[in-house]
Amino acid sequence: MDIFGLLQNTLNWLIHPQTLAYALAALGLAVHFGYTGLLNMGVAGFMAIGAYGYAMSVLHLGLPWYLAMLVALVAAAIFALILGIPTLRLRADYLAIVTLAAAEVVRYLLTTTVFDEWTNSADGLAQYHDSFRGSNPLPEGTYGIWPWIYNEQGWWMRVFGILLVAGAAWWVWSLMRSPWGRVIKGIREDEDAVRALGKNVFGYKMQSLIFGGVLAALGGIVISLQSAVVPSFYQTNLTFMVWTALLLGGAATVFGPIVGSMLFWFVMSLLDYALPALANMGILPISNIQAGILRFIIVGVALMLLVIFRPQGLFGNKKELTFAK
Amino acid sequence: MPSNEKNSNAPKKAIDLHVGEMVPGVAKKDPIIVAEGVKRSFGGLVAVDVEHLEIPRNAITALIGPNGAGKTTLFNLLSGFDKPDHGDWKFDGTNLSGIPAFKTAKLGQVRTFQLTKALGLLTVLENMKLGAKGQRGESFWVGPFKGLWNKQEQEIEEKARGLLQRFKLDAKEADFAAELSGGQRKLLEMARALMTDPTLVMLDEPMAGVNPALTQSLLDHILGLKESGMTVLFVEHDMHMVRHIADWVVVMAEGKIVAEGDPESVMKNPAVIDAYLGAHQDVDLGVVTGRIAAEDV
Numbered sequence: 028m029d030i031f032g033l034l035q036n037t038l039n040w041l042i043h044p045q046t047l048a049y050a051l052a053a054l055g056l057a058v059h060f061g062y063t064g065l066l067n068m069g070v071a072g073f074m075a076i077g078a079y080g081y082a083m084s085v086l087h088l089g090l091p092w093y094l095a096m097l098v099a100l101v102a103a104a105i106f107a108l109i110l111g112i113p114t115l116r117l118r119a120d121y122l123a124i125v126t127l128a129a130a131e132v133v134r135y136l137l138t139t140t141v142f143d144e145w146t147n148s149a150d151g152l153a154q155y156h157d158s159f160r161g162s163n164p165l166p167e168g169t170y171g172i173w174p175w176i177y178n179e180q181g182w183w184m185r186v187f188g189i190l191l192v193a194g195a196a197w198w199v200w201s202l203m204r205s206p207w208g209r210v211i212k213g214i215r216e217d218e219d220a221v222r223a224l225g226k227n228v229f230g231y232k233m234q235s236l237i238f239g240g241v242l243a244a245l246g247g248i249v250i251s252l253q254s255a256v257v258p259s260f261y262q263t264n265l266t267f268m269v270w271t272a273l274l275l276g277g278a279a280t281v282f283g284p285i286v287g288s289m290l291f292w293f294v295m296s297l298l299d300y301a302l303p304a305l306a307n308m309g310i311l312p313i314s315n316i317q318a319g320i321l322r323f324i325i326v327g328v329a330l331m332l333l334v335i336f337r338p339q340g341l342f343g344n345k346k347e348l349t350f351a352k
Numbered sequence: 353m354p355s356n357e358k359n360s361n362a363p364k365k366a367i368d369l370h371v372g373e374m375v376p377g378v379a380k381k382d383p384i385i386v387a388e389g390v391k392r393s394f395g396g397l398v399a400v401d402v403e404h405l406e407i408p409r410n411a412i413t414a415l416i417g418p419n420g421a422g423k424t425t426l427f428n429l430l431s432g433f434d435k436p437d438h439g440d441w442k443f444d445g446t447n448l449s450g451i452p453a454f455k456t457a458k459l460g461q462v463r464t465f466q467l468t469k470a471l472g473l474l475t476v477l478e479n480m481k482l483g484a485k486g487q488r489g490e491s492f493w494v495g496p497f498k499g500l501w502n503k504q505e506q507e508i509e510e511k512a513r514g515l516l517q518r519f520k521l522d523a524k525e526a527d528f529a530a531e532l533s534g535g536q537r538k539l540l541e542m543a544r545a546l547m548t549d550p551t552l553v554m555l556d557e558p559m560a561g562v563n564p565a566l567t568q569s570l571l572d573h574i575l576g577l578k579e580s581g582m583t584v585l586f587v588e589h590d591m592h593m594v595r596h597i598a599d600w601v602v603v604m605a606e607g608k609i610v611a612e613g614d615p616e617s618v619m620k621n622p623a624v625i626d627a628y629l630g631a632h633q634d635v636d637l638g639v640v641t642g643r644i645a646a647e648d649v
Contacts, residue, residue, distance in 0.1 A: 198496055205495035206487045206505065213471050213482050219433065220469035224483050225457030225548055226490070234492050 033300050035174040040292040042175060044253050047188035048074070048246040049291065053273040053284030054195050055242030061278035062203060063235040064215035066123035069110070070269045072130025073240045075261035076103045077247025079137060082256050083145060085155040092159040096248055103244030106133075107237040115232045130266065137258040151257030159183075159252060184252040191249060192285060195242050200281040202238075211235055243269075271330045277340030286341065291326075298322035363575045366599040367614070369408040374613035377404035384409040384552055384583045385430065390439030392425055392607075399425040400436070401607045407552075407600075412574065412584040414594045414615075417604035423587045424466060426604070427556055430585075431463040432456040444551065458485065462545040463554035466587075470537040470544075472530030476521055479529050479540060480512035481505070483547025512547060519543045519573065535566035542573060553577055555586040559593055571597055595619070 040046055052070050059065040067073075080099025084090045090098065110129055114122045140148045163183040171177055177185070202208050210231050213221040222228045250260070268291070276287025302318040305311045311318060339345045371379045383406035392400040400422040407413050415423050428434035430441060432453035440449045443461050457463075471479050487508070488494050489501030516522040519539045524532060529540060538558060545553060558570060575597055577584050588594055594601060594615060601618040603611040611621045618624055 201496035201498070202492070205498070206481070206489035206501060207492055207495035209474070209478055209482050210490055212474060216471045216473055217469050219453075219465070220471055221482070222433075222453045223431070223457055223463050223465070223469070224544070225454050225462075225485055226482075227452075227454050238492070 029304075033297070033304075036300055037293055037297045038174045040296045041289050042185050042189065043292060044184050044188050044249050046288050046292045047185070047192055048249040049269055049272050049288035050192045050285045051188075051195055051246035051249060052243040052269045053276070053288050054192075054199055054281070055239035055246070056269060056273045057278055057280065057284045058199060058235055058239035058242065060273070061280070061283075062208065062215060063211050063232060063239075064119060065115075065232065065236060065239075066119050067126050067236070067239065068123045068263075068266055069126030069128075069130035070243050071261040071263060071265040072126070072133040073103050073106065073243035074247030074250065074265065075130070075133050075137060075258070076106050077244030078251035078256045078261075079146070079152070079247075080244070081248045081251055082152040082155045085158055086152060087145060090158075092162065095158070099248055100241050100244055103240045104237045107240035108233070111233045111236045115229055115236065127263070127266075130261070131263065134258050134261050137261075146258075149258060151255050153255035156252070184249070187252070188249045191245055195245065196281050196285060199242075203281070207231075268326075271326060274330065274333055274338075274340055277343030279344070280340065280342040283340050283342040290341075295322060295326065298325060363597055365614075366408070366411040366578070369411055369600055370613075374617060376609040376612055378406070378612060380406040380408040382409045383407060385441060385443055385585075387430070387441035388439060390426070390429060390436050390441060392422075392429055392434065392436045398607050400429060402426065402439070402609055405602065405609060407583070407585055407602075409583050410578065410581060411599040412578050412586070412597055413600045413602060414598035415585065415587045415602050415604065416589070416591075416594055417610075420606075421604040422607040423604055424556060425607075427463065427554060427587060430456075431461065431554060433463075457548060457550075460549070460551040461554065462548045462550040462552070464538075464541045464545055464556055464558065466556040466560060468534070468537040468541050470529040470532065470540045472528060474529060475525065476516065476527055476529055476532070476540060477509070477512060477525040479544050480516060480525075480547055481508050483544040484508040484511070485548050508547075515543045515546055518576075520569070533563075535562040535570075538562055538570065539566070539573070542570075546577075550582060552583045552585065555584065557587050557589065559588055559590045567593075591619075 052074055055073070056067060056070055059067040077099045080102040081092075081095050084095035084098040085092065088095070088098070106129075110122075110126055114125045136142065137146050138149050142148070146152070160180055160183065163179055165179045165182050165186070167179050169176060169178045171182070203211070210221060210226050213226075214228055214231055218228050250256075272288040272291040273284050274287070275290055276283030276285065299319065299322055302311065302321050303315045306313050306315050306318040313321065333340070369380055371381055385405070385407040387402055387405040389404075390400060390402045391398065415426070417423050425434065429436050430448070432448065432451055432455065436449065440447060442448065443456070443459060446459060448456055448459075471482070474482065487501065488504055494500050513522060513525070516525055519542070521536060521540060521543065524536070529537065532540060538561075542555070542558070555574070558574065559567060562570060571593060574584055574586070598615050601612060601615050602609060603618060603621075603624050611618055611623045613621065
């Protein structure tokens, strides 16, 4: 087995745009679930709206990249508003059902050929990068420190993604230490108690849903910066993998979702590389293709063990968040 | 606590609250709440059916009655946590029917719950600070910038510490509320309610589950509320407490108000003895409320 290649490949994932996108989406989910107690099972839908909102605004409206991103975020906020109005007055479980279904509705709308003109249906969209790449302030060439060596565009999307993650982390952290965060954490535990003290609980839950949804949409944008957007990427398993990254790090923390995403992709790429190699060497009694799927089974089992034995994640405070109360 | 001339232990009662005869629905000289035709039914069961009720200002009013009389339902209606089939009520002249709970609290009417709702995963001090009204830092756009709300936060903290001291919880301020005893949680919930600067405090069974050692201090705190100019309305089963601190007693049975008056006269009222104290257990409760005609007993 090529240990050097394995290391390079695995370490690469630590600042991969997909990892950064997961970190943003997981931060949004931390706001939803970790701090407010909202069970959002439609992360993939928010991310799809972010990615498509960006790509379609560039392609069809001819907007520059920053305005196109703004349109995408506004679209995600409106999506959150539409989901929240009927469901936030109900119990948390209903929000889970509605968001799960809504994310699938979004994906089917993007896949159907009815809107082919705008969405290019199942083939997805590409060729919307000129504006963003044209604003690249980095010098041309291929540079970096091993194992992170990319050309100027590779660095530009990574630097941009890292700045977004840092900005989002700062915003979440500073909100959660503020009186706003106090109200939100109060709502997580007992809505009626907070309501009795004169706080507009519905309004706060809506703010939280929109804020977290916008962060997930930012994640979708970062993913779309790589090459293309295709609807099949935004399936329900994307939602579950973001949940895994969140729970790995700690749901009611700021750094948990970020480190959780990095760890998640670190392990995923490690297994992706190592399992087929082990199968080839005859150490694992399975075929190459089976080995590729085995990593999802391992991750699933790890997730189960995690919520049973360490529900607060790596960084969480056990007192603050457990699944069994 | 200022003392009564005759007995230094007995609290000073507010008197001369009503106008005319002491009958259910009697008018008050200075009512803080006036309810008119409030009805709430769950399916076929009429839980609350109040024709007219006035709660006197700056007095302690007890709402008593047997289990299932509709006391807590009436409480939930008045505080906006439940919606009536029909009916209106005014708080301080403002019509409150159909207004959501958080707005009634903003108007100065705060409540506690029968099952204490101290927020266990926040510290005692954080619980207190949550109660303060008009916090700038509770806005989404202001929250991230500490400089914009820090000064107000310090003032709130000072006020919270003062109240915690009064309720003898100051030593616990850094503890999670979940670590407090049941009685201490009741005290915390009451103290937190006071952070909203209410004019009317509604307490749902403040004595339930409180150990006897804490009872006296709870009673003193409730009397203290009246002294600082607030109005108190509470639901309670503990007759000792009702007799001891209430200025006015409203008795409910089967959703209706069957009697009201000062504690002394209410306890002697045959309707109350029937409905609540159960002297005539062989008589149907419906006879007392007038729902069914009395048979010869």
